[in-house]
Amino acid sequence: MLILEQVKNKLGDKVIDIKIDTPRRVYLTLRPKDIREATRVLFKVLGFRFITATGIDTPKGFEILYHFSYDRAGMILSVKVLIEDKKEASIDSLATLFPGAEWIEREMWEMLGINFTGHPDMKRLLLNEDWPEGKFPLRHEHES
Amino acid sequence: MSHKVVLPIGPYHPLQEEPEFFRLYVEGERVVDIDIVIGYMHRGIEKLSESKHYDQSAFAVERICGICSNSHPFAYVLAVENVIKLEVPERASYIRTIIAELERLHSHLLWLGLAGHFIGYNTVWMWAWKYREPVLDIFEFITGNRQHYGMMKIGGVRRDIEDKEIPQIRKMVDGLKPALDMFKGAIMDDPVIKARLKGVGILTRQQVIDWCVVGPTARASGVNIDVRRDEPYGAYDKVNWNVIVENDGDILAKTIVRILEMYESVSIIRQCLDKMPKGPFDANFQDVLAGEGIGRVEAPRGECFHYIRSDGTNRPVRHKIRAPSYMNVASDKVGAVGYTISDATLTLAAVDPCYCCTERTTVINKPDNRKIMNGWDLVKLSQEKTARIRKEMKLDE
Numbered sequence: 134m135l136i137l138e139q140v141k142n143k144l145g146d147k148v149i150d151i152k153i154d155t156p157r158r159v160y161l162t163l164r165p166k167d168i169r170e171a172t173r174v175l176f177k178v179l180g181f182r183f184i185t186a187t188g189i190d191t192p193k194g195f196e197i198l199y200h201f202s203y204d205r206a207g208m209i210l211s212v213k214v215l216i217e218d219k220k221e222a223s224i225d226s227l228a229t230l231f232p233g234a235e236w237i238e239r240e241m242w243e244m245l246g247i248n249f250t251g252h253p254d255m256k257r258l259l260l261n262e263d264w265p266e267g268k269f270p271l272r273h274e275h276e277s
Numbered sequence: 278m279s280h281k282v283v284l285p286i287g288p289y290h291p292l293q294e295e296p297e298f299f300r301l302y303v304e305g306e307r308v309v310d311i312d313i314v315i316g317y318m319h320r321g322i323e324k325l326s327e328s329k330h331y332d333q334s335a336f337a338v339e340r341i342c343g344i345c346s347n348s349h350p351f352a353y354v355l356a357v358e359n360v361i362k363l364e365v366p367e368r369a370s371y372i373r374t375i376i377a378e379l380e381r382l383h384s385h386l387l388w389l390g391l392a393g394h395f396i397g398y399n400t401v402w403m404w405a406w407k408y409r410e411p412v413l414d415i416f417e418f419i420t421g422n423r424q425h426y427g428m429m430k431i432g433g434v435r436r437d438i439e440d441k442e443i444p445q446i447r448k449m450v451d452g453l454k455p456a457l458d459m460f461k462g463a464i465m466d467d468p469v470i471k472a473r474l475k476g477v478g479i480l481t482r483q484q485v486i487d488w489c490v491v492g493p494t495a496r497a498s499g500v501n502i503d504v505r506r507d508e509p510y511g512a513y514d515k516v517n518w519n520v521i522v523e524n525d526g527d528i529l530a531k532t533i534v535r536i537l538e539m540y541e542s543v544s545i546i547r548q549c550l551d552k553m554p555k556g557p558f559d560a561n562f563q564d565v566l567a568g569e570g571i572g573r574v575e576a577p578r579g580e581c582f583h584y585i586r587s588d589g590t591n592r593p594v595r596h597k598i599r600a601p602s603y604m605n606v607a608s609d610k611v612g613a614v615g616y617t618i619s620d621a622t623l624t625l626a627a628v629d630p631c632y633c634c635t636e637r638t639t640v641i642n643k644p645d646n647r648k649i650m651n652g653w654d655l656v657k658l659s660q661e662k663t664a665r666i667r668k669e670m671k672l673d674e
Contacts, residue, residue: 157508158359158571182502183489184573185604187584187597200571200584207508209571211584233489236607237599259316270324 136179136203140210143174157208160198165214168199169225172212175201176231181210183233188241190273191215195222195247216247223248244271281309297606299613299625306617311610326596331357331431331565334596338583339425342600344387347380348576349583349598350429355510355572356583357431363562367512369433371553374511376420376428377574378542378549382453383412384577385535385542388629389460392532395623396473397660401463408456415449418442433559443550450546457539465533472666474529478612478624481526488608491601492579493534494628498526504575511574516548528627535629565591576601578629602628619658 137159141148147170150162163171175181181201189196194217201210216222226249227234238249239258246269249255260270282303300312322341326334338349351373358365365373386409393401413423419438420426428434438446464470480490485498495502503520505513521537523530567589573582579601586595605628613624 154569155359155362160569182486184580184582185597185599187595189586189595198584200582202507202580204502204507207504209508209573211571231487231489232610233487233604233607236603257316259319261316261319270321 134206136206136208139179140175143178144171147171157206158211159208160211160213162213162215165216165224168212168214169227169230172199172227173230175210175212179203180205183227183231184209186234186237186241188245188247188271190245190271193217194219195245197224197241197247199227221248222246223250225250226252228252228254243269245269246272299609299621301613301618301621303618306619308613308616308618308621311613313606313609315606323596323598326593328592330591331593334593335429335431336427338598339427339429341598343424344384345380345576345578345581345600346425347376347429348574348581349600351377351511352572352574352576352581352583353585353596353598354429354431355574356570356585357565357572359570359572360568360585360587361562361565361570363432363560365433365560366557367554368437368556369558369560370510371512371515371549372434372438372558373429374513374516375438375546375549376416376426376434377511378545379412379415379419381542381577382539383409383416384629385539386412388535388626389464389532392528392623392626395626395656395659396470397663398470401460404456404463405460408453408460411449411452415446418446418449430559431565432562433557435559437558438553440555447547447550450543450550453539453543457536457543461536464536468670469663469667469672471529472670473663474527474532474623475525476527477616477620478528478627479526480608480612484608484611485526488611489604490579490608490628491604492575492577492629493521493531493538494579494605494608496521497523497530497534499524502580504573504580508573510572512549512552513545515552516545518545518548528623531627565589578602579605605629617662618655619662622655622659 147163147167148161152160154160176183181203184200184202187198194215196213196215199212203210216224224247226238228238229251235254236258238252239255241247242249242255243257243260283300285300298314301308302310322337325337329337335350335353338353339346341349386405390402390405393405416426417423420428420436428436480498482499485495485500499522501520501522506520518541521534523534565587567587569586571584573580581601582599584597585593588594609625613621616624
């Protein structure tokens, strides 16, 4: 797992947790503020390919998993961040680094209500224009 | 004076899945920008999945796409099996692989036919679709269905392939070889098709990387990725086959990749039929424990990705799905720009999304909203360009 060592070296103390679920499924936890810089390293320096991102509404906050593929080793590295403030949820946009992230950020914005700071073209992707403002289909009603 | 014209394409087309809407900004004949609007077929399947138990979702995700109706359930069952670390019986892996490659065959033939139609080669269209029929016959023979095969199941497959059926399947698969040879010759050796497709709709290697493009579209631009080899699932690591890579990035390269891939598919199916071991075809799984998992397969259009998070109940808390066209269609933003509108229908089709909507296209002159031409005119434009090339080559005399 040479590539994982490189990831750890390059990201240094940004890495809060790393879980090797199976050799081909690795989950890495970062702070939300580090996501842009970490993605720059993974995508531009280490040659990871961006697959997509999964936004999840959890009782603790919004979790986003950015799934990256390291095709040479057939490994998926999912970078997890937790945005605790649900009312003012926001995180840096990755679309400024590479355009392949534009659509999925638009989707997470309309489905969960997470703001992506610096996104070049934020508007609805899948929801119809008559869908009510402020209703987010993928949010859950959690008991407090 | 340059007239900036807006050219809407879409959103509905009765032939293909996934309606999309393309708004082309045109100056003279040249496409200068493009807006892509999707979402017409958004059915909320990710949300729906949260209310279905794990077995039901395999059927629900099969309905995401009518063309790669096996890829989604395949990636989904791999994701669930990844959550619970379930090993699938070997026989089931082989059967899954056979179904997946048959799907690639029929999907690539479908694409080839439509691409032929757009450049005015209606014979290619009719042949391609004619030879797609026997592939569907094989599906019917194995699964009982010509579409929506319902074969994938967590822990295995729903139906076995009986040994007595294998000689018949082998015969049907072998019957495809002469048809493939014919297409290879008719398309790759035809000077007009070459002239029409070469240098059009180029995606560079860097653009493929930046837009995170996958599948044949990426491989045609020299990006050597294929989930079947990079992270073998099913029986792909037990048979010999090649990943087809071309370097030019134009529509000709995308066509060649798809044609040559069909040969690999036939070869993979043959080897699977030969090597398939006897034994159970279902692991009879019981419960999905808490955890998370990812499954991905190489669909005909590229990597199809499913993520599952389970809290230990019989339904997932989150089910994320990403189809390959999600990445590939977005890249039209660079693929179609800079070329003429007579190439637009073809370029938008070259990533193999739905060919959305070209037939319902309208060209509208922006200042007074005057309709200039409809979708048929646009297809005609593309076909006329082919005719022009034929004439220049003096093939019609």
